Every structure is written in C-alpha cells, then in structure tokens.
Amino acid sequence: MIPPDNQIYIIIFSTIFLGGLMSTFVVAMVFIHRQRQAQSRQKMDQMQVEFEKTLRHVENEIHQETLTQIGRDLHDNIGQLLSLTKLNLNSSKPEKHLEARECVNEAIKEVRALSKTLNLDWVESLSLDEYIAQQLQRIQATGFCETSLQSDRSFAELKKEEKLVLIRVVQECLNNAIKHAQPDRIAIRISKNGRARHIEIEDNGQGFDTSKQSNGSGMYNLSKRMETIGGKFSLSSAVGKGTLVNLELPFSV
C-alpha cells in the first residue's frame, strides 16, 4: 500500500504531467499541420503545373488529329467535289454547268465547316455527346463498323478543360479500337450514378490479354489524363471477347 502522502504527490504529478502532455500534443499537431500544409501546397502547385502541361498536350494532339481529319476531308470530299466540278465545266451541256455550280456551293460549305475546326473554339460550341455522335457517324460512314450511342446527357455540363481531356481520351480509345481491334461494332454508353458520370466504350473486336505487359504507354497516359481532371480510367478485355473502357468523372462539387 502506498502511503497517503505519496499518493497525493502522484495525483499532483499526474495532473501536471497530463496537462503538459496535452499541451505538447496540441502544439505538435499545429506544427505538423503547418508542415503538411506547406507540403500540400507544394503538391497542389506541382499538380497545377502538371495539369496545365497535360492540357497543352491534349490541345496539341486534338490539333494534330483535326489536321489529319482536315487532310482526309480535303482529299475525300472537297477534292472529289472540285474534280466533279472540273468535269462538269468541261462539258458543253448547260445542265452540267448547273451541277458544277451546285458542286462549287457544296465545296464552299465544306471549306467553311473545315475552317471552323482549325481552332479549338468548336470545343466550346459542341457538347461532348454531339462530338461523340459525330465521331461515331464518321466511323460508320467509312463502312468500317457499326456504331451506336446511348446517352442520358450526363456530360452536358463540363468545364472546357474537362471536355478537352474527355474528347482526347475518347478520340484515343476510338483510334485504338479501329487500329488494333478490328471490331464489327463499337458502342458508347453515357450514364450516371449517384456520385459520378460514366462513358463506356465497348467494341466486339479481337480484345487482348490485359495481364500481359504492354510496351506502349498509351493506357498509362489515358489513365493519367483522366486523373488530371479528377476522373478514373479502367479497362477490361480478353482475347476474342472485345474491350470495354470505362471513363468515370465525378460530379463537380
């Protein structure tokens, strides 16, 4: 049994000790908070720089893609129209001259439409759904494969940078499907659940073994890009069973 006097000292000491301990704890927490705050700010700055860099890349790539498309359109559409015009003009029949005039008007329309795609202003005027529909229509028009789009318009409201990144990622996914999968059908579904919106890009092409290490960095880049806008990229595929890409973007708070 401890003598009462000693017990009293223990009580006094314990109270002082607990008070001191708590003070040290709170001061230490404030100190750690300051350190973490500085680290967090540094990280945020880095992320901002990274984000801006990614955005510049995305813009460049969309430009490149657009230029390639313009080249194709110039060759396939406008070139054809102008050749037809030339043929019609060489004819002596008056109705052929009328046809030539129509061809020229058509060519003017095509040139105007193309000129609008040269800068990225179209990104603002076009919704993501409209863009995807255009892309799928283009693929289907080439006769490459059947396409379909189901959308609940969950992506109607997007920031410009989010739209740019999503356009680029969708573009890249479609390119991959066309280049590597040789599908009969490409289907895109746009939907939402409680917290996030989803774009599912599914093809019934060759598919691939996802467990095998790929040499390219395509998937990694797509995933990174989705991360820069706070989204997620996931992919599932199996040999002979097609590929399903899921792009998830949480609703902005």
Added chain:
Amino acid sequence: MDSRFWSAFGNWQTIVLDLALLLGTCLFLKLPKEKKGDSAYWLPFLILSYIAIYQNFGAYTNYNYEFKKAVNAYLGNTENPKFNLWLFNIAERQILAILYLLLIKSWLGPSMKKYVDWMIMIFVAVALTLQISGIELMYTEQPIIFAIGANMILVACGLYFIGLITNENYLQSQPTRLLSFWGTTVLLFYFSLTYIYAVTLLYLYRENLTLGKSLANIKYVMQVIKLCMLLLLIAAPFLTKFFDREPLHDPA
C-alpha cells in the same frame, strides 16, 4: 427567499452557468432561421442548455432535501441520502459525454464519423451493463464509466487532430482560425486535467480535502472556459472576422 435557496442556487458556478445560458439563448435567437436548424449551432446550444438545466436541477436537489432523499431511496440508496451523485452520473458522466462525442463527430471527416458512432454504442452498452450488473451503482462513484467516457472523448479528439493533419480540407485552412480546433483543444484539456480529479474524487475528499478542493477549482475554471467555447460556437456566424468557416461543415 431563505438561506437554503441561496446556498443551493447562489454559488458562483451556478450563476455563471445561468448567465451563459441567458447569453447563449439570446445569441441563438439572433441567428438566422436557416442557421438555427443547423447542427453546428443547435448542438452547442443544446449542450449549453442541457448543462444549465441539470446543474440547476442539481442545485434544486440540494435545496429540496426531501425530494433528493426520496429519489435516493427509490434507487436503493438509504446510506447517503444527502448525495445527488445519481444526477451527476447520469447527466454529466453519461449523457453529456455522448453529447460531447456528437459535437466532436460533427467536426470529423466522413471516414472517421463511424468510429465515433461505434464509440457511442459501446459506451452506452458498457455503461448500462456496469449499472445493471451492480458493478457501478447509479448512486455511487462511477470511476470506470467516467474513465471510459473520458477516454473515448480523448480518442475522438485524437481523431480530430489526425483529420487536421491528413484531411485535404483541413490542410487548406488555418487551425487557429477554426472554432472546431479550439473546441477540441478545450475538451482535450478539460478531460485530461480533470481526469485524475474525477477518478480520485472521493479519495481526495477523504484523505486531503485541500488538494481535492484545489483540483476542483481547476475543474471549475475549465468548465467556465468550456462554457465560453460553447458560446463562441453558437455565436460563430457573428464572428467571421476572427474565425473561418468549418472546412468539413455539412449544412445538411
């Protein structure tokens, strides 16, 4: 008014508490309608009102000895009819501990709120078990129940501080400009400084009354600081110059 009334209700702790309740009520009534329905404001007001009500009820039991004796007899305490420990145990050591846990919970991130829910459930279960089994009777000292409640509050405070240094929302803010930081700090100090006193209460009054009273004074001072804290929490919308909005505050 007889002298018994003044000795029961006229001590400085009760007067300070009643004044705090009066001020708290005025501040709460002055809040805009949508803030009155917000737990960030009504919960501190509820705690303040609750403390004032049970302390005044405690004073009343001291004033009306017959009533206190009858309640003690009903609970089976015929040995010490002058004690009103049953009220202190239920009101402060049990219900108030739960209210403090709920207050701290309102400052935590969603991932940590569930720990506090579990702590409350465990605390209620343990307190009931200890009392029903007769290990700690309602009308005697309850050091185990107090220790569990106080430890849970200290752990909840720890969870808040962990959130403070890990949660992105808290990392964007300045802790000294957050009332939740000061609130948690006051609770942390209150429960750690009064811990020893609370668990050695009877021993100290038996063995060293002077030290017991000195330690009780620490408790009273801490109680006044705690009341000030509750008033500041209620008055937060009027103090935007000094304090920032809670980063994890969910108005729903």
